[in-house]
Amino acid sequence: xxxxxxxxxxxxxxxxxxxxxxxxxxxxxxxxxxxxxxxxxxxxxxxxxxxxxxxxxxxxxxxxxxxxxxxxxxxxxxxxxxxxxxxxxxxxxxxxxxxxxxxxxxxxxxxxxxxxxxxxxxxxxxxxxxxxxxxxxxxxxxxxxxxxxxxxxxxxxxxxxxxxxxxxxxxxxxxxxxxxxxxxxxxxxxxxxxxxxxxxxxxxxxxxxxxxxxxxxxxxxxxxxxxxxxxxxxxxxxxxxxxxxxxxxxxxxxxxxxxxxxxxxxxxxxxxxxxxxxxxx
Numbered sequence: 288x289x290x291x292x293x294x295x296x297x298x299x300x301x302x303x304x305x306x307x308x309x310x311x312x313x314x315x316x317x318x319x320x321x322x323x324x325x326x327x328x329x330x331x332x333x334x335x336x337x338x339x340x341x342x343x344x345x346x347x348x349x350x351x352x353x354x355x356x357x358x359x360x361x362x363x364x365x366x367x368x369x370x371x372x373x374x375x376x377x378x379x380x381x382x383x384x385x386x387x388x389x390x391x392x393x394x395x396x397x398x399x400x401x402x403x404x405x406x407x408x409x410x411x412x413x414x415x416x417x418x419x420x421x422x423x424x425x426x427x428x429x430x431x432x433x434x435x436x437x438x439x440x441x442x443x444x445x446x447x448x449x450x451x452x453x454x455x456x457x458x459x460x461x462x463x464x465x466x467x468x469x470x471x472x473x474x475x476x477x478x479x480x481x482x483x484x485x486x487x488x489x490x491x492x493x494x495x496x497x498x499x500x501x502x503x504x505x506x507x508x509x510x511x512x513x514x515x516x517x518x519x520x521x522x523x524x525x526x527x528x529x530x531x532x533x534x535x536x537x538x539x540x541x542x543x544x545x546x547x548x549x550x551x552x553x554x555x556x557x558x559x560x561x562x563x564x565x566x567x568x
Contacts, residue, residue, distance in 0.1 A: 297324040297476075301411035303404045303436075304332050306376045308449035309417030314380065316445060316453050316563060317415040318387045324476075327390040330380040331407050334369050334397040401435040414440055418448040429557055437543075437557070437566065443473065444543075444566045451563050454537025455482050458517075460527075462489040463499050466542030470567045471506050474540040477565070483513035485534055487527075489547045490520045522547070524555045531560060540565045 302317035304310050314330070321328040339362065373395055384391035396403050408414040416437070419430030429437075429446070437444055459474035461467045474484055486503055490496045496518055503514060517530055527548075531539055543553070543566040557564060 297326045297412045299327050299329065299411045300413045300415060301329045301331060301404075301408055302415040303407075303417075304330055304376050304380060305417070306372055306379070307417060307419070309419050309430075309447065311379065311417075312447045312449050312451050313415045313417040313445075314383055316447050316451075317413075318383055318389065319453050320413065320415070320445075321384075321389040321391075322387050326412070327392070328384060329407070329411065330376075330384075330391065330393040331404065332373055332376045332393075332395050333400045333403045334373065334395065335400050336398050337400075339365060339369075400432050404432075404436050405439055405441070408436075409441055411442065413443045413445060415445045415447070418446055429554075434554070440543075440566070440568065442568055444568075445563060446557065446566070447563045448561060451561070453477065453563055455479055456485055456534065456536065457482070457538050457540060458485040458487055458531060458534050458536040460487050460489060460539065460541035460545075460548075461499060461503065462491075462542070462545050462547045463495075463502055464542060464545055466544060466567055468502075468506065470540045470542050471503065473565055473567055475510065475512060477538055477540070478512065483515050485515045485517060485536070487530060487534075488516060488518045489522055489545070490518055491547055493520050496520070524552055524559060527556060528559045531562070536562050538563045538565065540567065542566075543568045 297320065300317050300321050302313050304314060317328055320326065377393055377395070380391070380393050404414070414436070416433050418433060433446065437446070455478070457474045457477050459470050461471065478484055488496060488499045490499055500516060507514065517534060519526060519530060539560060539562055541564065544550070545553075548556070
């Protein structure tokens with residue numbers, strides 16, 4: 288990116304992996320970010336200690352995903368499967384990173400998945416996650432682990448689903464809050480040359496529109512960025528999703544906390560939006 292946008296420098300990116308299709312989409316996006324910013328990419332695979340503890344219970348059984356047949360969970364077999372999964376994830380991560388010629392590292396830990404990911408994320412500027420794991424239940428919804436991590440993630444967090452990649456145009460949700468100002472910086476950093484930035488104003492009431500536009504204009508300063516505005520004065524999750532779909536959004540950037548978008552509304556939005564979402568804290 289040659290234009291001076293004053294974007295935050297991303298030095299380290301963490302991607303949490305489990306080899307699911309959503310996770311592999313997260314890996315591709317993380318590699319893309321690392322290439323753009325010259326950042327170091329760290330891959331993390333967590334062996335789920337809770338799953339191993341469950342297998343030790345005498346009554347624990349597993350049900351075949353497609354056959355529906357039942358059999359007792361075997362700890363040794365589960366350990367073998369985990370080792371095979373670890374090797375597969377490491378191989379995919381190494382091959383993808385080496386092809387992109389980026390700096391990378393890969394680590395494996397054992398513990399509670401959300402806790403281990405959050406611990407590692409304290410050292411990263413951006414955490415990249417797949418929307419869900421292997422569950423076939425409500426496949427469009429965020430997985431429970433991703434939901435738990437996002438609730439406490441210390442910095443920027445990028446969420447993707449299977450088949451998604453960081454795309455254009457970039458749409459930033461703006462409500463005038465300090466976090467929304469940071470979201471503008473992040474959105475500018477994701478823009479490709481000559482692409483306009485779409486600013487979706489959450490105005491609350493019509494008289495707030497011009498004030499929000501003035502704030503964006505002041506932020507632009509000398510930045511060589513074209514801005515398009517879209518305004519929502521009466522908004523809820525369906526109307527916000529509809530606005531993003533109307534704009535054919537490639538990537539959406541939004542503050543993780545907002546006076547106009549409650550935590551519950553944010554979770555509902557993340558469940559419905561099918562494009563990559565970068566949450567700003």
